[in-house]
Amino acid sequence: MGPNLPKFIDALKKALGPDEVITAREDLLCYSYDATPDLPRVVPVAVVTPSATAEVQEVVRLAGRYGVPVYPRGAGTNLSGGSIPTVPGLVLSTLKMNRILEVDPDNLLAVVQPGVVIDRLNETVAPHGLTYPPDPGTVATATIGGSVAECSGGLRGLKYGVTRDYVMGLEVVLADGRVARFGGRTVKNVTAYDLVRLFTGSEGTLGIITEATVRLIPAPAARKTLLAAFSTLTGAGDAVRLIVRSRVVPATLEIMDRVTIETVESYARAGLPVGAEAVLLIEVDGVPEAVEREAETVAGIVRRCGGELRTAADDHEREQLWAARRAALPALARVSPTTILEDATVPRSRLTDMLLALHGIAEEYDLTIGTFGHAGDGNLHPTILTDARDQEEMERVRLAVGAIFRAALSLGGTLTGEHGIGLAKKRFLPLEMGEEGVWVVRAIKRALDPRDLLNPGKLIPAAPAAGADGEVDPG
Amino acid sequence: MGPNLPKFIDALKKALGPDEVITAREDLLCYSYDATPDLPRVVPVAVVTPSATAEVQEVVRLAGRYGVPVYPRGAGTNLSGGSIPTVPGLVLSTLKMNRILEVDPDNLLAVVQPGVVIDRLNETVAPHGLTYPPDPGTVATATIGGSVAECSGGLRGLKYGVTRDYVMGLEVVLADGRVARFGGRTVKNVTAYDLVRLFTGSEGTLGIITEATVRLIPAPAARKTLLAAFSTLTGAGDAVRLIVRSRVVPATLEIMDRVTIETVESYARAGLPVGAEAVLLIEVDGVPEAVEREAETVAGIVRRCGGELRTAADDHEREQLWAARRAALPALARVSPTTILEDATVPRSRLTDMLLALHGIAEEYDLTIGTFGHAGDGNLHPTILTDARDQEEMERVRLAVGAIFRAALSLGGTLTGEHGIGLAKKRFLPLEMGEEGVWVVRAIKRALDPRDLLNPGKLIPAAPAAGADGEVDPG
Numbered sequence: 001m002g003p004n005l006p007k008f009i010d011a012l013k014k015a016l017g018p019d020e021v022i023t024a025r026e027d028l029l030c031y032s033y034d035a036t037p038d039l040p041r042v043v044p045v046a047v048v049t050p051s052a053t054a055e056v057q058e059v060v061r062l063a064g065r066y067g068v069p070v071y072p073r074g075a076g077t078n079l080s081g082g083s084i085p086t087v088p089g090l091v092l093s094t095l096k097m098n099r100i101l102e103v104d105p106d107n108l109l110a111v112v113q114p115g116v117v118i119d120r121l122n123e124t125v126a127p128h129g130l131t132y133p134p135d136p137g138t139v140a141t142a143t144i145g146g147s148v149a150e151c152s153g154g155l156r157g158l159k160y161g162v163t164r165d166y167v168m169g170l171e172v173v174l175a176d177g178r179v180a181r182f183g184g185r186t187v188k189n190v191t192a193y194d195l196v197r198l199f200t201g202s203e204g205t206l207g208i209i210t211e212a213t214v215r216l217i218p219a220p221a222a223r224k225t226l227l228a229a230f231s232t233l234t235g236a237g238d239a240v241r242l243i244v245r246s247r248v249v250p251a252t253l254e255i256m257d258r259v260t261i262e263t264v265e266s267y268a269r270a271g272l273p274v275g276a277e278a279v280l281l282i283e284v285d286g287v288p289e290a291v292e293r294e295a296e297t298v299a300g301i302v303r304r305c306g307g308e309l310r311t312a313a314d315d316h317e318r319e320q321l322w323a324a325r326r327a328a329l330p331a332l333a334r335v336s337p338t339t340i341l342e343d344a345t346v347p348r349s350r351l352t353d354m355l356l357a358l359h360g361i362a363e364e365y366d367l368t369i370g371t372f373g374h375a376g377d378g379n380l381h382p383t384i385l386t387d388a389r390d391q392e393e394m395e396r397v398r399l400a401v402g403a404i405f406r407a408a409l410s411l412g413g414t415l416t417g418e419h420g421i422g423l424a425k426k427r428f429l430p431l432e433m434g435e436e437g438v439w440v441v442r443a444i445k446r447a448l449d450p451r452d453l454l455n456p457g458k459l460i461p462a463a464p465a466a467g468a469d470g471e472v473d474p475g
Numbered sequence: 476m477g478p479n480l481p482k483f484i485d486a487l488k489k490a491l492g493p494d495e496v497i498t499a500r501e502d503l504l505c506y507s508y509d510a511t512p513d514l515p516r517v518v519p520v521a522v523v524t525p526s527a528t529a530e531v532q533e534v535v536r537l538a539g540r541y542g543v544p545v546y547p548r549g550a551g552t553n554l555s556g557g558s559i560p561t562v563p564g565l566v567l568s569t570l571k572m573n574r575i576l577e578v579d580p581d582n583l584l585a586v587v588q589p590g591v592v593i594d595r596l597n598e599t600v601a602p603h604g605l606t607y608p609p610d611p612g613t614v615a616t617a618t619i620g621g622s623v624a625e626c627s628g629g630l631r632g633l634k635y636g637v638t639r640d641y642v643m644g645l646e647v648v649l650a651d652g653r654v655a656r657f658g659g660r661t662v663k664n665v666t667a668y669d670l671v672r673l674f675t676g677s678e679g680t681l682g683i684i685t686e687a688t689v690r691l692i693p694a695p696a697a698r699k700t701l702l703a704a705f706s707t708l709t710g711a712g713d714a715v716r717l718i719v720r721s722r723v724v725p726a727t728l729e730i731m732d733r734v735t736i737e738t739v740e741s742y743a744r745a746g747l748p749v750g751a752e753a754v755l756l757i758e759v760d761g762v763p764e765a766v767e768r769e770a771e772t773v774a775g776i777v778r779r780c781g782g783e784l785r786t787a788a789d790d791h792e793r794e795q796l797w798a799a800r801r802a803a804l805p806a807l808a809r810v811s812p813t814t815i816l817e818d819a820t821v822p823r824s825r826l827t828d829m830l831l832a833l834h835g836i837a838e839e840y841d842l843t844i845g846t847f848g849h850a851g852d853g854n855l856h857p858t859i860l861t862d863a864r865d866q867e868e869m870e871r872v873r874l875a876v877g878a879i880f881r882a883a884l885s886l887g888g889t890l891t892g893e894h895g896i897g898l899a900k901k902r903f904l905p906l907e908m909g910e911e912g913v914w915v916v917r918a919i920k921r922a923l924d925p926r927d928l929l930n931p932g933k934l935i936p937a938a939p940a941a942g943a944d945g946e947v948d949p950g
Contacts, residue, residue: 104822104824105720106716106719106720106822106823106824107719107822107823107824108719108823129722150665151665151669153663153665157662157663158662161640162663162665164669164672165636165640174911174915178911178914179911180908180909180911180912180914180915181908181909181911181912182908182912182915184822184887184888184889185822185887185888186820186821186822186852186853186854186887186888186889186892187632187633187823187852187853187854188628188632188637188820188849188852188853188854188889188892188893189820189889189891189892190625190626190628190637190676190891190892190893190894190895190896191889191890191891191896191904191907191908192896192904192908192912192913192916192934192935193673193676193677193681193915193916193919193934194626194639194669194672194673194675194676194677195912195915195916197639197669197672197673198668198669198672198673198919200669201665201668201669202668202669206668217724218722218723218724219722221722241581244581244582244583245580245581247604247693247694247696248693249692249693286761286762286765287761287762287764287765287768289762289764289765290761290762290764290765293762345661345663345664346661347579347581347582347659347660347661348581348582348583348662349579349581349582374663377661377662377663378661378662378663379661379662379663412659412660412661413659413660413661414659414661414663414664414666415666416664416665416666417661417663417664417665418663418665419665420665421665421666421667429666429667432666433655433656433657433666433667434655434656436649436653436654436655436656437655437656437657437667437670438667439653439655440649440655440657440668440670440923441667441668441670443922443923444668444673444919444922444923446922447918447919447921447922448915448918448919459667459668460667
């Protein structure tokens with residue numbers, strides 16, 4: 001016998017007020033999706049939109065009492081299925097907890113609720129000359145809570161790091177409804193285990209983030225954007241390697257391959273060099289003098305590697321180039337009904353090898369794969385253009401995805417640089433972490449959420465052995 | 476009945492060879508100490524010095540079989556008792572695992588064994604124009620393994636962060652003797668929980684680090700050191716706050732108070748301004764043009780806050796100033812038989828409040844306290860000059876230490892910025908983390924080391940309630 005759902009929903013309405021409990025079937029449908037394609041869809045039994053930590057506690061306690069799983073959710077921009085239900089349960093949306101509680105320029109930090117959109121935080125701190133660097137592609141909609149839960153990356157990882165580097169403190173509601181606070185407002189803190197970083201990237205499986213204290217940095221005073229077109233992948237890969245070696249650390253160092261360039265160009269007409277095998281989009285930032293010097297170093301390397309160079313003459317041209325890069329995913333998504341976006345990441349020096357491996361995989365499985373991503377981080381987004389209705393092709397897609405992960409791992413890489421494991425990649429986890437690593441992950445999950453109530457079915461393969469969770473065998 | 480120690484030691488000698496097992500009483504005595512004063516001394520039953528991961532596994536398995544606790548140890552520079560035994564057991568020294576396995580300038584990383592001394596890593600990567608930024612005061616002796624286990628800080632935290640920001644991958648031997656590997660060689664990795672950072676700073680309680688992959692950065696091309704003398708603490712505190720606000724991020728921003736200045740000067744004759752209430756020692760680094768500009772900004776702020784300025788004219792003068800700063804602890808230690816060095820850390824903007832609180836505490840408990848530390852991080856090292864043989868004074872010292880922590884916490888700070896909890900501060904843990912936070916810490920420890928074999932008695936208060944572990948009540 002399952003939980004008594006009508007009684008549970010009544011209890012929720014009593015605790016939160018009816019306006020914060022959504023139960024209409026047509027509304028609930030939306031919450032069986034996030035931005036990840038090709039996953040099973042489970043409609044939640046209800047969605048709650050609490051507006052305070054105490055309400056989150058109340059929800060988690062009620063869910064525990066009735067044995068109903070809780071799926072925390074921000075803006076739903078997740079790309080690994082992290083925010084969608086696996087079995088019928090309750091979606092907890094943080095979107096009403098959207099206040100910026102404090103901006104503290106003396107301590108270079110801000111305190112925010114989880115539903116704050118990243119862009120809005122940046123708009124709020126900009127007048128102080130400050131910035132919050134983590135910038136996933138969806139900064140205009142993604143929330144701090146979601147991006148902390150996923151440890152989002154973005155375009156500036158090479159110089160500025162990722163979300164984990166900017167979380168100083170967290171308030172979380174634990175699986176039993178208690179509130180814990182980790183870290184705080186000091187730049188140094190080694191009190192006991194690093195629970196701030198354990199919960200950052202825990203994908204909602206260990207607790208629900210109800211407040212975050214994030215580090216800000218002075219916004220760079222100057223920046224310069226360069227576009228480099230290459231007639232070979234190897235030329236682009238060499239340039240990336242030499243730039244990293246040159247002691248210049250660009251703020252962004254992005255790559256787009258031929259398929260992506262052509263698709264973006266026919267979609268956005270940004271003036272990308274159609275016909276090139278790859279382009280690099282490079283931005284250096286910092287104090288003006290350093291920016292000039294670093295741009296020269298980068299330009300020299302690009303030329304030595306056979307690249308053709310264009311420099312953004314003004315802010316308008318700069319914006320146009322970055323708009324083209326940000327259009328990569330939407331442009332690719334327009335070409336075909338289904339877009340499978342992957343996230344395989346390799347050590348930077350193996351970038352060319354990974355690009356060549358992706359070409360081979362596209363050929364082997366007879367698929368169209370456009371690749372773009374954060375070349376400076378070795379973080380590529382191979383994007384398979386397909387159609388979920390074509391069963392035969394989808395089978396090849398799934399095999400290709402497995403091949404992509406195995407290629408990344410064999411080059412010393414990882415399953416996911418910034419999108420998370422979620423539902424989409426959990427079956428591959430043992431390939432990267434081994435039985436021992438998965439055992440540690442599972443032991444921590446069991447210790448902190450013994451009844452598996454928080455975002456169940458995510459991140460951890462169901463059985464100790466790889467491929468034993470009823471999904472396609474990765475081997 | 477305790478473990479059968481003679482059989483255990485025989486088994487160790489058989490597994491490792493007799494040269495890697497130390498049992499002579501006079502040798503073992505040294506291992507009942509680290510750099511922390513005023514702690515109970517327990518002599519280990521043996522010390523092993525394995526030279527490979529497989530040997531560490533063998534040791535941990537044997538320890539498990541015989542039920543003997545294992546205390547991992549690097550160079551023993553720990554300042555919170557993290558590396559000394561609490562009950563008779565086995566010390567596992569990593570000093571023979573001291574090979575730099577790889578320097579990879581293409582990926583800006585190095586792979587090292589735990590016994591590598593930090594300075595040696597830096598000497599090895601310097602010819603590549605690279606540097607490993609974390610620099611605890613003891614870089615000349617402290618090991619990578621120990622500093623990762625403690626998540627050491629150092630003088631460059633303000634701009635460059637601390638150890639956790641530079642660990643990309645770890646190999647650890649778990650409590651049951653299995654080997655797990657976390658993270659790797661990619662700059663982005665969000666595969667499952669952030670176990671790299673959970674184990675970094677876990678003080679040897681969750682596993683034994685047998686290999687670390689660490690991030691390197693390009694060494695700064697230029698730097699400039701300034702000394703600023705202030706006639707009031709408030710002036711120095713204001714200058715720190717305004718520098719942080721100014722968008723300049725100095726590599727180091729150190730403070731020494733009057734007691735420290737006078738003691739260092741009489742010890743080292745570095746030309747510090749005796750009579751000043753505080754000095755700030757500031758270094759900016761980066762590309763030459765930026766360094767000049769930032770030094771000017773800092774100088775302007777110092778003057779506005781009433782500080783008197785001296786700039787290091789050349790490398791020799793620069794070295795002299797930094798030698799004076801690094802002499803702070805040894806100089807203070809020379810003045811009195813016992814030196815109680817604390818580590819309370821506050822948000823940067825509360826630095827003046829904390830300095831004034833320390834003055835008040837010194838007065839209230841009639842103690843001499845010299846304070847120096849990393850002002851830019853809000854990370855102060857109040858140092859109580861005392862004599863462990865004077866029971867009455869030591870009682871006042873212990874009360875003062877409690878008062879220091881309560882002051883730091885009430886200013887929004889933390890028990891420890893960089894020295895760890897260890898044995899010395901575990902009774903205070905609930906004051907910072909609350910019952911809920913301590914519960915999470917304990918749950919993780921139990922999940923990963925259910926028999927409490929790895930560095931037992933550290934980091935976690937013995938009983939759920941504060942002050943219930945038989946030590947002085949912190950309240």
